[in-house]
Amino acid sequence: MFASIAPHSLRGADMFGHLDDVAAADVLGAGTVRPLAAGRVVFSQGDPGSTCHTLLEGRIKIVQARxxxxxxxxxFIGPGEMYGTVAALMGKPFPADAVAVVDSLEIYWTVAAMRQLMARYPEIAxxxxxxxxxxxxxxxxxxxxMAGEKVEQRIARTLLRLVQQAGRKTEGGIxxxxxxxxxxxxxxxxxTLHTVSRTLAAWDERGVTASARRRIVVRRLDVLTNLAEAG
Amino acid sequence: MFASIAPHSLRGADMFGHLDDVAAADVLGAGTVRPLAAGRVVFSQGDPGSTCHTLLEGRIKIVQARxxxxxxxxxFIGPGEMYGTVAALMGKPFPADAVAVVDSLEIYWTVAAMRQLMARYPEIAxxxxxxxxxxxxxxxxxxxxMAGEKVEQRIARTLLRLVQQAGRKTEGGIxxxxxxxxxxxxxxxxxTLHTVSRTLAAWDERGVTASARRRIVVRRLDVLTNLAEAG
DNA sequence: CGATCCATTGAAGAGGGTCAACTTCTGTGG
DNA sequence: CCACAGAAGTTGACCCTCTTCAATGGATCG
Structure with a gap:
């Protein structure tokens, strides 16, 4: 089951998209595929970076604690994106936590394995x-x-970024x-969550967004873009 | 004169440090060395990124305009550091301005030349x-x-970062x-410059720093570190 | 059907941005 | 060498935007 899902997802990934079937199987075989339950911590800030990860399905967040x-x-990491890789390749500890926000599926490799793969298939590197x-x-x-802008502007930009990374068209908006x-x-x-709550409430009021519990729909991308640019 | 200065400085650079004499001469020959008067704009935000730069002497700031x-x-870029390179290699426009803050000396290459050099000397890549x-x-x-900390804390961190990148030991501090x-x-x-001015004034008062016009000396690194960590 | 998570809303207070006036320093040109 | 212009810095007062604190209301799930 994984064997059928994973290669498909791997192809969606930028770094693996150009590999032929044989190569893809090779890459896949060198790693380990595993499911991640929502809330599961994949790696923690400070852990020695000894693994390279690619998300196949679901969503992961990278969180830095102060x-x-x-x-x-x-x-946020979506399917096809790598994470933990830069730290691992540089031999540094992970600078942040990686946490699954929904049930997910990932494949990971040891750094050593990833180095070999990169040497063999330079397109991965x-x-x-x-x-x-x-x-x-x-x-x-x-x-x-973050240096120059007001809060509402920053929230707007953040939301726009999320739309770009994880937007899905629906009736009514994205x-x-x-x-x-x-x-x-x-x-x-x-x-703070308070200010965000108030801001979203105001946007909902104006029809810019439609938000609910853990759910946000952008209804007027143009207005939101405006808000992001002119504070 | 440049010919005598430049190779020496190149050696100070991380990416060129391991090259032997012949290679260094090759790298040097492929680029162009030029002096930059203080205030000189090396490249501007939005310019097509078609050149890779390394600073040999002086100081450059990378500034993003809103x-x-x-x-x-x-x-801030110091001697031996590259700039503009990522944008150039990715074929993207420069995302910010580069401006000389003091009289400086740089060497630059066309992207094409840099690609060849990287192919020939993988250690540069x-x-x-x-x-x-x-x-x-x-x-x-x-x-x-920037997300979580108060202004004084952020200023302290910024200063600490500058100390690390451009600190020079003197009697009295760094x-x-x-x-x-x-x-x-x-x-x-x-x-804002107002808040920074007030903050530095307060630190000077307490003996943490000694600042003057365009000049900052950190006298108590330990105290400053404390300020950066506990707001 | 409690327990927990998520969200909403109000009120209060402060941190720091904004505005404004003034001082000091640097360097340039007459 | 002095004078002047411009750049850099200081300092005070005001006020506004957010954070903070607090209390409540709905969802969701085991």
Missing amino acids: PEGSQSVIR MGSAASAGHRLFELQDRVGE EIDFPITRQELAEMAGS | PEGSQSVIR MGSAASAGHRLFELQDRVGE EIDFPITRQELAEMAGS
């Missing part, structure tokens, strides 16, 4: 370098945004295709 | 990947910090070895 107790959600590059750009933007709490949105935008 | 006019300093990885981690930390304004510090920490 000493005082507050935490921030660095990013290329692909993961490119994805790291994209993340670098995205983070750079976020730093700039829905974030996994359950997300006000708290998590706040931890991404650098605010 | 549409409304505010801007944030993403990072390795080194630049490693440096991108470090930046990824640093930015991740910064996002987490000095940031290039001129930096309150404004720039504010643009890094995500605050």
Whole structure:
């Protein structure tokens, strides 16, 4: 069952998309596929980075905890995306926790195995370098945004980013295709769940969004984009 | 004169440190060395990323402008560091401006030339990947910090980061070895020059720092570290 | 059908941004 | 060498946006 699901999902991944059948089977065989129940911690901040992961199905969040107790959600991982890989390849401890937000399926490799795969199939190395590059750009933007913008603007941007990464068209608008709490949105935008709650309530009022428990639909992407750009 | 300075500086760079003399000369010959007067814009946000740069001497700041006019300093570049390279290799426009903060000396290559060099000397590719990885981690930390911490804490962290990147031991403490304004510090920490001015004044009072016009000396690294960690 | 998780809403207070006026320093040109 | 312009920094007062604190109300699940 996994054997039939996994190769398919692997093909969806940027780094594995160009591999032929034989290569894909090779890559798959070198790793371990495993299901992750919602809430399951895949790895923890500070753990030695000794494994490289790719999500096949579901959704994972990468969360950084601060000493005082507050935490921030660095990013959400969707199917086909790698995580933990940069730390592992650099021989560094994982800089954040990885937690499954819904029941998920992942494949992981030891660093050693991943190195061999990268040597054998350079497109994997290329692909993961490119994805790291994209993340670098995205983070750079976020730093700039968090520095200068007001809360509503930051929440709008965060939501837009989620739409792009996990938006699913429905009647009525674009829905974030996994359950997300006000708290998590706040931890991404650098605010509090209270302010996020109030902000979403106001947007719902104006018809920009339609939010419910752990669920957000963007109804007016144009208005939201506006909110993100002009505070 | 440049010919004598540049190879030496190149050796200081992480990516070029392991090259032998012949290779270093090759790398050097493939690029162009040029001086940059203070204030000179090396490349601008939005320019097609068609060149890879390495700083040989001086200091460069990478600045991202927001549409409304505010801007944030993403990072400062010191001798031996590459910049513009990730964008160039990915064929993307530069995501920020690069501006010389003091008279500087750089070497740059066309992307094509850099690709050839990387193919010929894989350690250059390795080194630049490693440096991108470090930046990824640093930015991740910064996002987490900016999300949860108070202004004084963020300013302390920013200063600590500068100490690490550009600290020079002097009698009396560790000095940031290039001129930096309150404004720039504010643009890094995500605050205003007013608040930074007040904060530094308070720290000077307490003997934690000794600041003057465009000049900051950290006298009590331990206290500053404390301020950064416990708000 | 409790227990827990998630969300809402109100009220209060402060941190720090904004506005404004003034000072000091640097360097340039007459 | 002095004067002046511009850049950098200081400081006070105000006020607004968010966080913080607190209490309550619905969902969801075992």
